[in-house]
Amino acid sequence: MTASATPEAAVLADDLAVEYPARRPSAPHRALDGVSLRVGVDEIIGIIGETGAGKSTLARVLAGDLVTPKGTDPAPVIVGGEATVLGSRLRGIRRRELDRVTFKVAHLPQDAASRLTPERTVSEIIAEPILQRDRHYNRKAIGLRVATMLDAVQLPLAVLDKFPFELSSGQRQRVAIAKSLVLGPELWIADEPTAGIDVTVRGAINDLIGRLREEGSFSAVLVSHDLSLLRRTTCRVAALESGRVVGLGPIDELLAGGQHPFLSGLADAENRVTADGG
CATH class of the missing domain: 3.40.50.300 (P-loop containing nucleotide triphosphate hydrolases)
Structure with a gap:
């Protein structure tokens, strides 16, 4: 429907x-x-x-x-x-x-960082969703959009020409986020x-x-x-x-309520971490 x-x-x-x-x-x-x-x-x-x-x-x-x-x-x-x-x-x-x-709708799957196309550069990866919609999209506009998304996830422009294997796992995850959001879902x-x-x-x-x-x-x-x-x-x-x-x-109401063993365990684990940190 x-x-x-x-x-x-x-x-x-x-x-x-x-x-x-x-x-x-x-x-x-x-x-x-x-x-x-x-x-x-x-x-x-x-x-x-x-x-x-x-x-x-x-x-x-x-x-x-x-x-x-x-x-x-x-x-x-x-x-x-x-x-x-x-x-x-x-x-x-x-x-x-x-x-x-x-x-x-944009979907960032759990293993998004490992799904990046290995033979493409960061710039090409982030631009993929745009070019899948329109192969003739203005290249200058694509470059500007890609740069904007890189800045949003705090990656330097120096990574534009790098390949996924040259990045850390955290950097690959941020590239995946930028790619998933590049079309403004x-x-x-x-x-x-x-x-x-x-x-x-x-x-x-x-x-x-x-x-x-x-x-x-x-x-x-x-x-x-x-x-x-x-x-x-x-x-x-x-x-x-x-x-x-x-x-x-709200997350803190769930953790404080103790309505379910999973939530109680999660709250206890967080309290232990906070106590150890203190």
């Missing part, structure tokens, strides 16, 4: 159930089970949870990553409920409509955006997300273990366990 030009929410998950199809010898795997979540227009929400909780699957579904290229792992399949992104329902969506939706689905990035540079990523939100027409779902990032950028956080939402609210 095609929705209105001004959707009521950037994301709506309603009793969403998602499975990975059976592949011999593995049986079908239920990754999400009854997830309901709303991300308002211009709202940034965080997702937390232990490994295997369904965080990356939720990110893939909301990013429209529902088609499996040949020879790769299976794509998630919506088997119950619904996920609506920028006003379009994803369950059973046709490929042409999915392409229209994802035109406005309406919705950013980011899975561990600060992974591998030095703590001294993470503030720049926080500031970038904050600026994008202040500029308007920008919503985001941030899957992250980085509590500092979530505190500084998100309105609310959803905690997942075994494919279900077990907590939803």
Whole structure:
């Protein structure tokens, strides 16, 4: 279904159930089970949870990553409920409509830094999404946009002509972030955006997300273990366990509430780190 030009929410998950199809010898795997979540227009929400909780699957579904290229792992399949992104329902969506939706959505996968095209320079990598849309786009304008994105993630212009193998893991992650945001998406689905990035540079990523939100027409779902990032950028956080939402609210309220063992454990771990640091 095609929705209105001004959707009521950037994301709506309603009793969403998602499975990975059976592949011999593995049986079908239920990754999400009854997830309901709303991300308002211009709202940034965080997702937390232990490994295997369904965080990356939720990110893939909301990013429209529902088609499996040949020879790769299976794509998630919506088997119950619904996920609506920028006003379009994803369950059973046709490929042409999915392409229209994802035109406005950027996805930073969990392993984004390792997916950078190895034979291309940083400049070419960041420009990829632009040239995929329009091969004849003005090269001077592309260069300016690439330089602007490099500055936003605090990378020097000297890396423009470098290849991924010449960069540190944190630098590659920042290149991946710049690439994912170069087109100015309406919705950013980011899975561990600060992974591998030095703590001294993470503030720049926080500031970038904050600026994008202040500029308007920008919503985001941030899957992250980085509590500092979530505190500084998100309105609310959803905690997942075994494919279900077990907590939803501002991050500090969730940690203080002790409503679930995972959240209590997370709060205790943070308190221990704070005590050791003091």
